Amino acid sequence: FLPGVEETLNAMKADGIPMAIATASEITNVRFFCETFRLDRWFSPDHIIYDNRTFPLKPAPDIFLHAAARLGLDPADCIVCEDSANGITAAKTAGIGRIIARRAEPKIENIYQDPGIYAVIDDFVGFYPDRLETGDRE
Numbered sequence: 001f002l003p004g005v006e007e008t009l010n011a012m013k014a015d016g017i018p019m020a021i022a023t024a025s026e027i028t029n030v031r032f033f034c035e036t037f038r039l040d041r042w043f044s045p046d047h048i049i050y051d052n053r054t055f056p057l058k059p060a061p062d063i064f065l066h067a068a069a070r071l072g073l074d075p076a077d078c079i080v081c082e083d084s085a086n087g088i089t090a091a092k093t094a095g096i097g098r099i100i101a102r103r104a105e106p107k108i109e110n111i112y113q114d115p116g117i118y119a120v121i122d123d124f125v126g127f128y129p130d131r132l133e134t135g136d137r138e
Contacts, residue, residue, distance in 0.1 A: 001037065002102075004124030009042040011128050020047040020067040022080075024057045046070060058086040061094035068094070079132070081121075085111055092116050100132075 012019060021043055023030065030050045033039060039048070047070055055062040068075045080091040083104035088111060091099045098118040101111070112120045121127065 002123045004127055008124045008128045013042050018047075018071040018073065019043060020049060020071055022049045022063045022067040024051050024063070026051045058084070059089035059093070061090050064091055064094035064096060068096075079118075088114070088117065098132075 009019070019042060021030075021039070025033075027050055030048060034048070047067070049063055049067045049070065051057055055066065057063060064078070064080060065075060068078050071078070075095045076097045078096050079098040079100060080087075080096045081100040081102055082088050082091055083102040088099060088101060099116060101117045101120045103112065103120055103122050111117075119131065121131065
């Protein structure tokens with residue numbers, strides 16, 4: 001896990017924040033990560049949206065639209081943390097309310113300047129609620 005991820009997920013769960021995973025990974029990888037990191041502590045299986053080959057993947061918005069629907073939320077009321085250019089494009093196209101870009105790909109540094117991105121982070125230390133509420137760009 002990145003620094004701060006467990007603390008962030010624990011705090012969000014304690015506050016009753018609905019959460020989902022929307023990943024382009026296939027079920028084999030999803031199972032591995034769920035078992036290795038015990039993701040069931042935070043995410044119910046029906047809130048893990050993965051590549052089941054029934055909808056187009058990122059940069060299409062479908063995966064985020066499915067995740068929002070599973071949570072019973074309007075995409076505009078959702079926050080997405082994303083680390084790829086395709087994922088950022090998908091979140092924007094889906095109409096996600098706040099997009100948090102995790103600085104992971106130096107080759108897409110220019111996308112971090114996009115005004116559609118609420119904040120850019122390197123890790124999740126102090127992310128919830130502090131950095132989430134301030135919209136720190138760096």
